[in-house]
Amino acid sequence: MSAIGLRCRVCESQYPTLATGSCVRCFGPLEPVYDWATISVSREQVESGPRSLWRYAPLLPVEPPADADAGPGWTPLVPAPRLARELGVGEVFLKLDHCNPTHSFKDRVVAVAAAKAREAGLETLACASTGNLGNAVAARASSLGLRSVVLYPATTEPEKLRATAVYGGEMVAVRGSYDDCSRLVVELSGELDWAFVNVNLRAYYAEGSKTLAFETAEQLGWELPDAVVAPIASGSLFTKLWQGFEQLQRVGLVEGALPRLHGGQAVGCSPVAAAYAEERAVSPVRPATVAQSLAIGAPADGDLAVATARASGGAIHAVPEDDVGENMALLARAGGVFGETAAGVTVGALRAAVASGTLGERDRVVLLVTGTGLKTPDVAPAREPAEIAPDVDVLLDELGVAA
Numbered sequence: 001m002s003a004i005g006l007r008c009r010v011c012e013s014q015y016p017t018l019a020t021g022s023c024v025r026c027f028g029p030l031e032p033v034y035d036w037a038t039i040s041v042s043r044e045q046v047e048s049g050p051r052s053l054w055r056y057a058p059l060l061p062v063e064p065p066a067d068a069d070a071g072p073g074w075t076p077l078v079p080a081p082r083l084a085r086e087l088g089v090g091e092v093f094l095k096l097d098h099c100n101p102t103h104s105f106k107d108r109v110v111a112v113a114a115a116k117a118r119e120a121g122l123e124t125l126a127c128a129s130t131g132n133l134g135n136a137v138a139a140r141a142s143s144l145g146l147r148s149v150v151l152y153p154a155t156t157e158p159e160k161l162r163a164t165a166v167y168g169g170e171m172v173a174v175r176g177s178y179d180d181c182s183r184l185v186v187e188l189s190g191e192l193d194w195a196f197v198n199v200n201l202r203a204y205y206a207e208g209s210k211t212l213a214f215e216t217a218e219q220l221g222w223e224l225p226d227a228v229v230a231p232i233a234s235g236s237l238f239t240k241l242w243q244g245f246e247q248l249q250r251v252g253l254v255e256g257a258l259p260r261l262h263g264g265q266a267v268g269c270s271p272v273a274a275a276y277a278e279e280r281a282v283s284p285v286r287p288a289t290v291a292q293s294l295a296i297g298a299p300a301d302g303d304l305a306v307a308t309a310r311a312s313g314g315a316i317h318a319v320p321e322d323d324v325g326e327n328m329a330l331l332a333r334a335g336g337v338f339g340e341t342a343a344g345v346t347v348g349a350l351r352a353a354v355a356s357g358t359l360g361e362r363d364r365v366v367l368l369v370t371g372t373g374l375k376t377p378d379v380a381p382a383r384e385p386a387e388i389a390p391d392v393d394v395l396l397d398e399l400g401v402a403a
């Protein structure tokens, strides 16, 4: 294991690698510190590793679990030439992270947090969730024989609630927003010796998202794309993508210019996009968006996400609410992939980047599909099936085909 400590992002105080949520001096967020001088990792070593995110164990802050071969991660990266033509981009690759065990990228962050929880001997995995995280927490807890407790806004899509309930974890629907759930979980973490994956284990949890950058580069033959487009809620995924690409370069696994990072938020919950556009600090909002998985009004890593977009030469885009479903349909019809509302937002961010002239025919772009449309099935416009009697003439007639 290569992390040698945790460090406060604000005041740089150092801590041991324990389940500590934030800096006791300034309440700043903590991040793992690696001893880069001692980390040596080759392409061959990675390529002969498990077909899961644990192939990158030397760049993660925990030891791989016993079932490291079982996933998550190592999801397909597929070209989408028709979508690229439709959008006016040179090349588009789709990172199919809805192919993870609970159908979102959250299995990555939970894998790392749960490994740390195990190491620390914690027996309950808990979180506040906008939907997908709870699915991943409940599933991983059940496979490890741990208890799980998930707090959701009561308005969460029924498909996501069901996809947590099925694992037998405990669920609490809170009459409030995600930010209310998050506050309750922070209060609870002061009382209970549990593994709160996005509170006292956040430093480890967040590192799971780096593996999206690692896989993207490896699957492109250890080359970096020109740009990556990702959705933003708390900003953790977006900021860790950048760290992931930087770290690959630092250990010599890739060379060349780092990708420009483009982020997307739906207009109805766009505190990070607004801060980017208005060149100011992020201020909290009350979410009202169809993209419920991205409905975090007070994003913990919002300011860092803005700084990351600028440092990378990318941008953060606010996507109109009415476009989210249309973009999901476009991704399905031109890319063959049914992504969730977050993917509709991500496609919208790519469209906005093309419209502003920052991405186009010269660029090779990777678009992250972070969750499945089957959990948000009603948002994309789709035709109802024609219902007919079981008669071939009726069928031919219905299809408009002459016999």
Ligand SMILES: Cc1ncc(COP(=O)(O)O)c(C=O)c1O
Pocket (backbone or CB within 6 Å): 104, 105, 106, 130, 131, 132, 133, 231, 232, 233, 234, 235, 236, 237, 238, 293, 294, 340, 342, 370, 371
């Ligand atoms: C499908 C999906 N994509 C993206 C995100 C954004 O993640 P982050 O909070 O790391 O910005 C979420 C968060 O819940 C999500 O569920």
Ligand SMILES: [Zn+2]
Pocket (backbone or CB within 6 Å): 008, 009, 010, 011, 012, 013, 023, 024, 025, 026, 027, 028
């Ligand atoms: Zn501090």
